[in-house]
Amino acid sequence: MDTHHAADPAAPGLAALAGLLADETRAAVCLALLDRRAWTGAELARACGVAPSTMSEHLARLVDGGLLTRERQGRHAYVRLAGPDAARLVEDLAARVAAPARPAPGGLHAHSAGRALARGRTCYDHLAGRLGVAVTDAMTVRGMLRQDTGFALTDDGVAWLTDLGADLARSASSRRPLARSCLDWTERRPHLAGTAGAELCRLVLDRGWAARIGTGRAVKVTPLGARELASRLGIPAAELTAAEETRRSPSA
Template sequence: MDSIARAVDTASVPRLAALAALLADETRAAVCLALLDRRAWTGGELARHCGVAPSTISEHLTRLVDGGLLVQERQGRHRYVRLADPGVARMVEDLAAYATPVPGTPATSLRAHSAGEAMAKGRTCYDHLAGRLGVAITDALTTRGLLRQDAGFALTDGGVAWLTDLGADLTTTGKRPLVRPCLDWTERRPHLAGTAGAELCRLVLTMGWAERIGSGRAVRTTALGRAEFERTLGIGAEQFELV
């Protein structure tokens, strides 16, 4: 058995090294972080976002697609890319949690500081809510007995009923769990992910409880959302500083 285990470990070495090499480049890392918003981006959009030439971004996108981190589709003259699946998104977000700057590290510009603050307050993590907003919702669900965290993440019967009443489709497909914890890279605490987390994010945005800020991942609560979060979950605006 030990020889078999060693053989498996040895076979994994080149794959792990290749994966690490894909994300070791700052432009490719920036692409993966941008695509955590779950949208499909064109090469031109990503080139402008990363501040590189279109020819340069094309080379990076080809490597990421060939490496299995991105998938692409063509519509006319445009090539769109997105993260390959939720598993890749989870890996990128988890790595970002470990790569968070040391607390107190100054931002390089006022714009960077403002963007960082907005992302810390609330953002989408692929298809679920993160930042102080996501953590506050997760804590409120737990306090109200809708979510259990004592032995991993699990919705209670009340939690299933609450989400279903909101309009959530909790049907799971493939290997995706109904709920799972996702380590928040700014709060360093878990927020709700999985099918339930994705459905809650979808509903919060479609019902107008929160809205996106510009074209990025940052989100903020609306006046309606603040009222509904307090009414349904007892969350005050000061808990996630999204006033």
């Protein structure tokens, strides 16, 4: 008989899950896929600097582990994060590790792409960066979001989003929470995620209040969006455009 000691039965599963992200290339893949787009193996191989065959094996492991899904279209095989749950796992772990204490001028975000990402981006399916944090802060100040005793929309917040045209019943069948906090890795501050965050992001992009920059995660508030959001949130439009690199305090 094998000496099977009283170790927690969940240990093998936990180790297997962690093992999926324990490789630098696979971690880079999951981070890249946070943009919610479907990538081909060749694209990912190029982005990570490994051979297509190597990437193929990594993707097979990630798909097999349930983190990614693959959909074949003709001669292409697109891969994307399996869903909000998988995205959240990657976000959570990444947020815990990315501690660029201070994005000093000349430092990490000196290049324009980095600055654009810091200004505003999507975090899988919701808004992040200074844009996401600014909207979240404004909603908190206006009593739509309660962050002092947890993280939940108020009735006012639900009404505001519904007025805006958000379909908050969407995918309510799943156990995904309506509102949850997601820690921003540039701002180190929480912003709105969950189905409400996803709906808000969808609305903002659909109406042209913000637009994607290029093909990545970066988004930019449009003049129309700055006007509309600022008036509906009761804040100066400058807080949303945030052209300058100043940091604001949360204004408790």
